[in-house]
Amino acid sequence: MDLVLTPARFVVAAALAALTAQACAAGNAAAGQDVFAEHCAECHSAKDGKHKKGPSLFATLGRPAASLPGFANYSAALKASGKTWTPDALDAYLTNPKTAVPGGTMKYDGLADAKARADLIAYLATLK
Numbered sequence: 500m501d502l503v504l505t506p507a508r509f510v511v512a513a514a515l516a517a518l519t520a521q522a523c524a525a526g527n528a529a530a531g532q533d534v535f536a537e538h539c540a541e542c543h544s545a546k547d548g549k550h551k552k553g554p555s556l557f558a559t560l561g562r563p564a565a566s567l568p569g570f571a572n573y574s575a576a577l578k579a580s581g582k583t584w585t586p587d588a589l590d591a592y593l594t595n596p597k598t599a600v601p602g603g604t605m606k607y608d609g610l611a612d613a614k615a616r617a618d619l620i621a622y623l624a625t626l627k
């Protein structure tokens with residue numbers, strides 16, 4: 500097999516590069532770790548069972564809202580929300596906590612940048 504980049508091979512290589520770029524657009528966990536450090540770590544730990552002003556965000560994906568027995572400060576609103584932290588539910592909550600959970604007590608204005616939210620959610624998905 501020779502290694503000349505024929506036009507056909509170039510097309511395949513370009514398509515693969517485009518797919519890789521798309522996968523990044525769906526959420527880059529390494530970039531999300533930086534978003535977490537900047538926006539969330541003041542109030543949340545990524546460690547299992549370690550609570551700060553907010554509950555630990557270890558293994559959040561797929562978990563019902565307000566379900567950590569070791570965190571005593573959940574709002575009545577979050578407890579009654581009936582939410583499960585799917586990627587979509589998290590995306591809405593992180594876009595605007597106050598409209599996603601009216602009466603909730605997370606003092607965070609929201610992350611407007613959709614790419615930063617996708618990265619952050621990809622990072623949260625690695626915490627398990």
Ligand code: HEC
Pocket residue numbers: 535538539540541542543552553554556559563564565566567572573574575576577578584589593600602603604605606607610619
């Ligand atoms: C100023 C402190 C603060 C900041 C900053 C903050 N949070 Fe929170 N967070 C809280 C508090 C307090 C709660 C509990 C809210 C309630 O009970 O209504 C909470 C709840 C949550 C929950 C629900 C957890 C559960 O067990 O149901 C998630 C998910 C969450 N925060 C994610 C984030 C992410 C991601 C960021 C960064 C973009 C962030 N928070 C920034 C304080 C904060």
